[in-house]
Amino acid sequence: MIYVVLFITVIYLIFIGLFIWGYDKVNTFHLHDIEPKTTFTVVIPFRNEANHLPALLQSIKALAYPKHLFDIIFVDDDSTDASVKIIEEYLNNCYNISIIKNKRISNAPKKDAITAAIKTSKHDWIITTDADCMVPKYWLNSFDASIQGTKSKCIVAPVKLLLEQTFLNQFQVLDMLSLQGATLGGFGIEKPFLCNGANLGYEKTLFYELQGFEGNTHIASGDDIFFLEKALKHSPKKVNYLKCEQAVVTTHPEISWKSYIEQRIRWASKTRHYKNSFGKLTGLIVLLMNIVIPSLLILSMAGYLSFKPLLYLIIIKFSVDLCLIYQSALFFDQKDCLKSYFISFIIYPITSTYIAFSALFRPYKWKDRTFKI
Template identity: 30%
Template sequence: MGLFLLWFFFGIGVIIQAVYLLVIFGRTAWFKSPSKSSNNQIPEEGVTVLVAAHNEYHNLKTLIPKLFEQDYPKFDVMIVNDRSTDRTKRLLEELMVKYPKLRSVTIKYTPKHVTAKKFALTLGIKVAKNDVILLTDADCMPSSEQWIRKMTAPIREEGKTFSLGFSGYEVKAGLLNRWIQFETILTALFYFSFGLWNAPFMGIGRNLSYRKSFFMEAKGFRWLWHIEGGDDDLFVNQYATGKNTSLVIDPEANTTSIPKETWKDYLLQKKRHLHAGKYYRSEDKRKIGLFPLSHGLFWVGGIGLLFYFGFGQQWEQFSIVLGIILLRSFLVVRIFNSASKKVQGSTAPMNVLVNDFMYLAYFWVLGSVSYQAKDIQWK
């Protein structure tokens, strides 16, 4: 009975993992960008770059000048100064003199029935001058001067409502950063791949665009006010479809964020991100959940079989199981490296196989804790 269960777990894991790696994730890993010629007869539509910032003086000091290096003729920048107690307000006043297209609104308090970031974003969107909104965070940097043009092109030129982009993290030394690089690509594989299969279910608030008119018509975050986080993925999860959403897979359309440098800070950040997942639609929970479930079954069954056949000196069966494990390992490395090149333009310094094994603990331990957490906060 024990051997049957091990084979059953391993077999189910192999089948589902093969579907995800080859069929679903393969859509991103071997993505070929369609050749599109921009219609020059379409006038360039105005874009508002929106950033909600709480005590982000140092990051804004770097970000704002970089934003005004963008190669796009019609855009402004709106900074929502959310209850900052540092020198953010003074910095914005100084920079608004230098950059006439820089605007700001200051929030002194947040109503009790809403969460801070959603209130900040809602206020910023309401007062935005342009209908096309491009969202990012204060600790993010555009990867090129074409960021605004490329991220908003599906909305301006193709009539899409949502444009979903990628936001990576700076590469630094250490185990934590290698894990962050791995987990960021894995997340991109999920939402890009399902999006390419016309089934989008989430986006990243560090690089996300949609129309103000749609936001206002949908009454924004009306059903999300009480949830900390989810201003990006849950909003997309509620309203994005295969017809109204486009994926922007282009290294020049990315943003790059400052990564956490301690495990404590990282785990607090991911706890907030994973907590929002409990509010996804049921079918989207299944999309995400089947991969780690099959991942766990694959390793539990595979390792169990290796021990069983190894101790029993049944080397033929041992070799079959080991061969399947090695084949999957080859596919994982190949797909992650290929996806990283497509999305980021280069292969990230990831120890893919070690991180793939670490994913067992990450999802089942941190995911369970985050799902039940009640002490989630933005800032």
């Protein structure tokens, strides 16, 4: 037993250590004043986002990129609230924003929405974000400068959660920071395996070359990860991470533990379909490590094992996880959430294990719809 635990711990340390090292290998991109050239279509699927759309629209209004070089397509996925009305009221003064209806052709409504928008898009590059996000002023400028400098075909960009003072919020922020740290670290060691559809860009021609989401439309989620896998297989040297402060998209946290759990189950449900072996192995090692800690605690309390190995394991995991999260917290300017790290560290192995096993056996709810695993 102890040798199995030791093996898992060593492998976990190696993986997280690689991400910490890889994080700094990705150079920070500093935005320079250059002439904008790239044309963009921003695709924003939405369903019942009336509470969040005003903030998104306000951030879109503040974009510094020349309006003739981009347009925005909102895709209505059968909203039943005032979402469409809110956008239509905003359209009066914006010639480069439009709304279309989603055309459902698969089990994946968001993939259908993105595909429908791309079919009507007029520009060279597609950037996706979500209706519960806020985009920074120089968002498109950052993408343009990166494209001109790197000749990328696909760009993964940073996402952070809006930081508030509740424990639930800070728990989610820490979780997101760890994911962003792993995303960046993966790119740094040239083993990318994560991205977020709230801030993802790619050439329209690449989308069609890869036949869009064909091959995974039976999976409700994963418009980002599965496309990334295809892009990496097709043009691995043309997929890059945009580590730029002016490119960070901010999204809202879940408002309850129930909605947070459902969101994470949705995210976890697609992992079994990953084709990236490194991503699968990383997920397995992280899961095993999170199972080991509560298991050792139970064995120690039952008298089958000394508390000393458990204490050593906790100290090791606590320290290495903190290093990765601290790097992300510095970049995203969210160090305030670290005050909740200790309690979050105790809770996380339990919640993540529950989410992982739930994703194997039960359906999840998303946007008032139920999806089978």
